[in-house]
Amino acid sequence: MGENVQTLAYGSWPSPIDAALAAAHDGHPEWVGFVGDEAWWTEPRPTEGGRRTLVRGRADGSEESVLPAPWNVRTRVIEYGGRPWTGAVRNGQPLVVFVNFADQRLYRYDPGSEPRPLTPVSRLGGGLRWAEPQLRPDLGEVWCVLEEFTGDGPGAVRRVLAAVPLDGSAAEDRGAVRELTDDRHRFVSGPCVSPDGRKAAWLAWDHPRMPWDGTELLLADVTDDGTFGEPRTVAGGPEESIAQVDWGCDGSLLYASDRTGWWNLYRDHEPVCPREEEFGGPLWKLGQRWFAPLECGLIAVVHGRGAALLGVLDPETGEVVDAAGPWTEFASTLAVHGERIVGVGASPRSAYEVVELDTRTGRARVIGAAHDDPVDPAHYPEPQIRTFTGPAGRDIHAHIYPPHSPSCAAPGNELPPYVIWAHGGPTSRSALVLDLEIAYFTSRGIGVAEVNYGGSTGHGREYRNRLREQWGVVDVEDCAAVALALAAEGTADRARLAVRGGSAGGWTSAASLVTTDVYACGTIKYPVLDLANWASGETHDFESRYLETLVGPLAEVPARYTERSPVEHADRITAPFLLLQGLADVICPPVQCERLLEQMRGRQVPHAYLAFEGEGHGFRRADTVIRCLESELSLYAQVFGLRPPGIPTLELTK
Numbered sequence: 277m278g279e280n281v282q283t284l285a286y287g288s289w290p291s292p293i294d295a296a297l298a299a300a301h302d303g304h305p306e307w308v309g310f311v312g313d314e315a316w317w318t319e320p321r322p323t324e325g326g327r328r329t330l331v332r333g334r335a336d337g338s339e340e341s342v343l344p345a346p347w348n349v350r351t352r353v354i355e356y357g358g359r360p361w362t363g364a365v366r367n368g369q370p371l372v373v374f375v376n377f378a379d380q381r382l383y384r385y386d387p388g389s390e391p392r393p394l395t396p397v398s399r400l401g402g403g404l405r406w407a408e409p410q411l412r413p414d415l416g417e418v419w420c421v422l423e424e425f426t427g428d429g430p431g432a433v434r435r436v437l438a439a440v441p442l443d444g445s446a447a448e449d450r451g452a453v454r455e456l457t458d459d460r461h462r463f464v465s466g467p468c469v470s471p472d473g474r475k476a477a478w479l480a481w482d483h484p485r486m487p488w489d490g491t492e493l494l495l496a497d498v499t500d501d502g503t504f505g506e507p508r509t510v511a512g513g514p515e516e517s518i519a520q521v522d523w524g525c526d527g528s529l530l531y532a533s534d535r536t537g538w539w540n541l542y543r544d545h546e547p548v549c550p551r552e553e554e555f556g557g558p559l560w561k562l563g564q565r566w567f568a569p570l571e572c573g574l575i576a577v578v579h580g581r582g583a584a585l586l587g588v589l590d591p592e593t594g595e596v597v598d599a600a601g602p603w604t605e606f607a608s609t610l611a612v613h614g615e616r617i618v619g620v621g622a623s624p625r626s627a628y629e630v631v632e633l634d635t636r637t638g639r640a641r642v643i644g645a646a647h648d649d650p651v652d653p654a655h656y657p658e659p660q661i662r663t664f665t666g667p668a669g670r671d672i673h674a675h676i677y678p679p680h681s682p683s684c685a686a687p688g689n690e691l692p693p694y695v696i697w698a699h700g701g702p703t704s705r706s707a708l709v710l711d712l713e714i715a716y717f718t719s720r721g722i723g724v725a726e727v728n729y730g731g732s733t734g735h736g737r738e739y740r741n742r743l744r745e746q747w748g749v750v751d752v753e754d755c756a757a758v759a760l761a762l763a764a765e766g767t768a769d770r771a772r773l774a775v776r777g778g779s780a781g782g783w784t785s786a787a788s789l790v791t792t793d794v795y796a797c798g799t800i801k802y803p804v805l806d807l808a809n810w811a812s813g814e815t816h817d818f819e820s821r822y823l824e825t826l827v828g829p830l831a832e833v834p835a836r837y838t839e840r841s842p843v844e845h846a847d848r849i850t851a852p853f854l855l856l857q858g859l860a861d862v863i864c865p866p867v868q869c870e871r872l873l874e875q876m877r878g879r880q881v882p883h884a885y886l887a888f889e890g891e892g893h894g895f896r897r898a899d900t901v902i903r904c905l906e907s908e909l910s911l912y913a914q915v916f917g918l919r920p921p922g923i924p925t926l927e928l929t930k
Contacts, residue, residue: 282684286692286721287918289684292651293719294922298712299323299901304628305331305620305645307563310613311372312365316342317609317620317630318349319645326896330361330374333630333644342387348377351407353423354463354818355863355893358407359563366413373409373418373442380405381447382418382440393447394418394440401425401432404450406440408466408563414473415502416442419456421466421562430816430862434459437467437478439502456504457496463487463818465562470523474498477521477529479512479559484821484829487559488703488733488740490514493521493531511545517737519556524569524591532556532566537737541567541575541589548591553581557608558703558733564608568617574635576617578606582661582673582734583708586619588635599633599640602626605707618643622709624659647710654682657718659708666730666757670742673735674758675708677724678767686721691769693916694723694762696755696795698777698784702743702826705732716905720920722912723768729754729784747826748791748840751784756794771796772916776908778802778856779864779893786842786872789849797915799908801856802893805868806844807837816862843868846875852882852928854911856904858891882928884911 282289303320306328310316315333319341320326327348329341343349351360361374372385373394380403383391398404405423412419422438437456446452457464461480468477476498481491492512497505511533512518519539521531532539532555539556541548549555555577556566567589568576575589577596586606587598603621607628611618615635622628630644657677664672679692686692695717699706706726714724728734730750731743742750755775763770775798777785782803789798804810811823811830828836838844857869866887873885886907888900895901910926912918 289721291719295902295905299898308611311363322898350377351375353407355816362409484824549594565610568610568612601640673728675726679721693772694768695774698781700779702780855885863893
């Protein structure tokens with residue numbers, strides 16, 4: 277141990293990673309694309325009200341935010357959004373079409389002039405929303421997914437593929453929007469047009485399925501004037517999830533299907549690289565891409581098992597060559613141009629950055645949003661990839677982040693407090709990447725364990741299906757098993773365990789406090805708390821039937837909805853907790869939190885409720901993130917007997 281190392285109790289170590297620093301680095305680049313030879317992408321601006329801007333990566337390596345505040349490049353389609361922009365070079369100049377978050381209209385942007393609206397505002401329900409725009413300059417149109425509300429309820433909605441005139445003639449006239457398909461399917465993804473322009477392919481699915489349960493791959497002939505023929509289903513079904521579709525440059529049909537239990541790639545319905553790993557993922561946002569075909573016949577792929585690497589697949593041999601470099605995780609966004617591939621990669625030592633791979637040289641380099649260490653990386657955590665054994669001997673995958681500081685150590689006889697992080701979704705996973713919110717805790721002497729509980733993605737369909745009708749059971753059991761295993765092996769202090777999560781992770785945190793005695797406290801962020809009401813009109817359309825697979829059909833198992841809902845069993849909560857909620861959240865609305873608080877009234881359990889105006893599902897504003905992190909740390913300080921320096925005290929009520 278170095279002579280400059282202080283001996284201080286866990287949780288009281290001074291750290292240069294404060295809440296403001298973590299908040300400033302919240303979010304990451306998304307939605308890469310090429311405009312001519314230039315790579316463009318969206319980027320978060322937490323200190324500008326959490327907006328997303330569009331960034332242009334110039335050939336000289338410089339980056340330019342092309343849309344100033346208050347423009348916010350983000351769509352609300354299916355509430356989780358999707359690809360919000362597209363661009364091309366016309367007459368030597370960029371032509372960009374994007375969705376603006378505030379009014380959800382499509383806009384045309386020609387650099388040097390103000391963006392001009394292409395679509396009207398609807399006064400009905402949630403309005404008109406657009407995603408996955410694709411330029412069809414030959415037709416003078418942009419093709420998109422259109423989500424159109426037909427009434428006030430979240431379920432009064434239809435979705436079709438539509439063509440919007442690029443000349444602005446539909447800006448005040450809904451009738452000028454040309455519908456390419458009918459609304460026979462509840463959900464559709466954007467159309468991929470074949471290289472010869474004669475066919476279009478897209479995905480569709482219907483309630484009660486989610487896209488990772490089962491989707492259909494549809495094909496339609498396209499006429500010269502851009503009219504679609506009768507669609508036909510060529511792959512997919514209720515128990516086969518097709519995550520993405522595209523066309524090879526030779527006109528072959530490419531898609532990622534999990535028909536074998538793993539999302540693998542198929543070319544004209546034949547497997548090209550059969551492996552027990554994922555070449556696709558859960559379609560939470562329209563336009564996510566795990567593969568992109570190159571002109572030379574190779575295919576860029578984001579693939580892996582429990583992680584996602586960027587590679588180049590040769591469909592003739594089935595060989596994949598991964599990009600060399602420090603990145604161990606790539607997001608589900610890809611763009612290709614000539615022999616260049618652009619993705620978004622990260623690692624345990626670096627946040628997400630825009631990476632370009634040159635397939636001729638095999639060289640990968642950062643071209644945008646470059647990671648820049650805001651503090652000495654010696655303060656970052658040093659994570660471990662672990663597999664634990666859960667009930668009935670099942671595997672549970674987790675990432676363990678022990679407390680770590682270059683300048684502090686705890687007394688030799690003290691065990692550290694640990695916080696179990698349950699990810700959202702729940703059909704999702706925690707990625708092993710640098711997260712300054714995790715470092716905020718580990719650098720102060722508080723361990724973090726991210727649990728990819730049964731139901732998580734990245735480990736095949738069988739692992740995902742563990743959560744079928746078991747939400748609130750398997751996720752809770754797996755998190756508890758990891759927490760207790762850490763305590764049993766002497767890694768964590770059994771008396772100082774906490775649980776935290778947002779959205780579905782908020783549900784798991786609340787359910788854990790209700791049904792186990794593992795945790796001394798919990799942090800519950802924008803949660804589901806009341807299953808029956810959430811399934812009966814309190815959430816948005818996309819997830820309105822999700823609980824039929826996670827819990828079971830409400831009409832058939834109503835008692836299960838009551839039995840598992842934390843709001844029905846608030847009397848079992850004895851541990852202090854912090855409840856965090858956005859007041860503009862339409863996915864997990866504030867009324868769910870309010871019901872729980874009503875049940876806690878007079879119960880003598882210390883708790884706090886912080887609600888944030890203007891925040892939706894997932895917090896985006898820097899000041900919100902700061903308040904939440906400091907409040908969470910204060911909760912642990914009060915419950916675990918920690919003394920973190922300089923943290924405002926969270927007022928806990930009883």
